[in-house]
Amino acid sequence: KQEVTQIPAALSVPEGENLVLNCSFTDSAIYNLQWFRQDPGKGLTSLLLIQSSQREQTSGRLNASLDKSSGRSTLYIAASQPGDSATYLCAVGDSNYQLIWGAGTKLIIKP
């Protein structure tokens, strides 16, 4: 059974720093992996989708990497801003059209 873990559960960094959020999964047989952000009391916004055949995806200041063999994905945020404060979730897509979710990392960027 696929399990997705995100560590740490919470992270606080000063504005301007580069940071890395981690997502690990137990079964390497995945179709894809997605990163989302969720602002308090709101829906989720898709950030990046990495297919199983890809190693990374980039969008602006965000870069997501995927290493299936080690069961890990990282989301790199460059030059963090207070507006980046949110909860970041990763979700793994499997062959049964299921998305298995991590519990998220709550990120706070201090001005």
Place this chain on the structure above:
Amino acid sequence: EAGVTQSPTHLIKTRGQQATLRCSPISGHTSVYWYQQALGLGLQFLLWYDEGEERNRGNFPPRFSGRQFPNYSSELNVNALELEDSALYLCASSLRGYSGNTIYFGEGSWLTVV
């Protein structure tokens, strides 16, 4: 292009009543998913509909049900409401199935059971 829309935004019901939540997917998307997010907890998968049929169901009692209409919109019904059903209910849509397709979420419907 309109995103995933959900209604109502907020709903207050009394224990034992029924609640109906509605979702309109992005145009062209045939898959609709429902999730429950209780305060402080993670996303819990409820239901997946595609092409009008229920494709998968999460670990929820039968009083959670729904349907998908021919225009791919969907509604979630929660019968015999309990206090612990209070949560943010999120709807999402995608092209058929998750595999290779980005999933897009609506802003959610807050259900409060008193």
